Amino acid sequence: MYWRDGQAHFLEILGGDLTLFGEMLPKVLAGCLIGAFVTLVLPRELVARWVGHESGFPGLLIAAFFGFILPGGPITIYPVAGAFLVMGADAGAVVTFIVSWTLIGYNRALVWELPFFGYDFVIWRIVEALPLPIIAGLLARLAMRGGFPHGEPKEGA
Numbered sequence: 768m769y770w771r772d773g774q775a776h777f778l779e780i781l782g783g784d785l786t787l788f789g790e791m792l793p794k795v796l797a798g799c800l801i802g803a804f805v806t807l808v809l810p811r812e813l814v815a816r817w818v819g820h821e822s823g824f825p826g827l828l829i830a831a832f833f834g835f836i837l838p839g840g841p842i843t844i845y846p847v848a849g850a851f852l853v854m855g856a857d858a859g860a861v862v863t864f865i866v867s868w869t870l871i872g873y874n875r876a877l878v879w880e881l882p883f884f885g886y887d888f889v890i891w892r893i894v895e896a897l898p899l900p901i902i903a904g905l906l907a908r909l910a911m912r913g914g915f916p917h918g919e920p921k922e923g924a
Contacts, residue, residue, distance in 0.1 A: 802846025815855030834867025863904030
């Protein structure tokens with residue numbers, strides 16, 4: 768950028784980037800603290816029982832419900848999802864949680880969609896999106912059980 772557009776444009780962009788970094792850093796740190804506090808507040812056994820490897824289909828439903836009700840942006844949701852993984856949730860439940868938050872989270876529907884698009888649009892969009900988090904979670908579980916590589920590489924590979 769410096770060579771192409773000159774020093775003034777480079778410094779303008781650098782200043783904007785540093786401002787954005789300064790604004791985002793406290794939010795990212797707060798999101799990471801929320802994720803860390805989740806691991807301290809919720810008992811591991813409870814998380815493992817509700818959305819762990821042996822939770823089955825009800826575990827995906829629970830994860831979808833929590834994805835639907837939790838407010839916040841990606842800076843808070845992804846650390847919480849990471850905390851769930853650390854606490855014993857399986858990949859399918861975490862994928863279900865994230866996809867549910869993304870597609871049917873009530874926060875976005877209330878704040879952004881309802882005022883602009885009305886009830887009909889929001890209701891139909893949510894109804895059509897309801898099965899997608901469960902499908903994504905089932906596919907994630909299938910991928911994890913299907914031999915896709917995760918963890919340490921095998922010797923000779």
